[in-house]
């Protein structure tokens with residue numbers, strides 16, 4: 001696996017060193033998608049809460065200790081940072097990074113100015129080693145073509161005993177008992193096949209918590225990691241459901257002129273009355289893992 005070279009302060013020397021063409025394609029796809037529709041993730045989750053009334057950002061933020069120095073990877077337009085500020089974290093102790101300049105501009109427009117935010121790639125973090133107490137990543141890890149690189153960087157910038165908290169998920173799931181995402185993807189797939197368009201560079205990503213947690217080197221990370229699955233729900237009509245699907249990256253592949261017809265197809269396939277509302281749900285997984293205070297010795301170093 002390629003690794004990054006670091007300067008004397010522990011920062012990557014060349015952000016494109018060892019970057020594969022798959023990563024470049026994925027990066028370009030995501031930057032464009034977030035440039036076209038900044039704030040799309042927060043919009044698609046709007047109003048979706050657990051039975052305890054917690055949204056996806058609050059589910060993660062409740063595990064971030066107060067007073068900790070926090071780095072939010074792929075902060076987007078800043079909803080998690082905003083939640084942390086609302087919950088009493090000092091803005092000066094918070095830092096966000098994102099690939100997308102448009103998302104960061106929107107975050108600043110959301111009065112997140114006291115929080116520092118940088119345009120950077122989470123696989124080459126511009127910070128010295130052991131700088132943060134906690135690193136968060138809300139709906140980011142499953143988008144990375146090589147999550148191992150980011151985990152290596154998180155291992156470097158986290159202090160000993162620091163914590164990594166991530167939310168993983170894969171778009172809206174159910175509406176009135178139907179798998180809405182698969183209806184949407186079926187409509188899209190038929191369209192792409194007919195129009196000969198390429199699929200997005202987001203396939204085959206690690207979305208399950210154990211796929212991600214297995215990437216943490218055991219010498220530096222505690223084996224006592226936790227994950228939990230949460231069901232987030234709001235009431236939505238089929239029209240709302242379509243609007244929410246339009247926030248998915250895949251929607252951008254549909255030509256503007258084709259959108260009305262695909263919307264009709266989607267509404268017909270969901271077989272719901274236009275004025276009916278029903279539960280519209282997401283499933284998200286939250287993962288929490290702690291960096292060891294002292295690295296453990298590899299098994300082959302321990303005398304028998």
Ligand SMILES: C[S@@+](CC[C@H](N)C(=O)[O-])C[C@H]1O[C@@H](n2cnc3c(N)ncnc32)[C@H](O)[C@@H]1O
Nearest residue numbers: 034041042074075076098099100121122138139
């Ligand atoms: C699904 S959005 C989540 C945004 C925000 N965390 C939220 O949940 O609202 C993914 C974000 O990760 C950013 N991103 C994707 N790959 C990245 C990378 N390699 N480095 C930094 N940011 C990245 C995207 O620009 C986007 O803002």
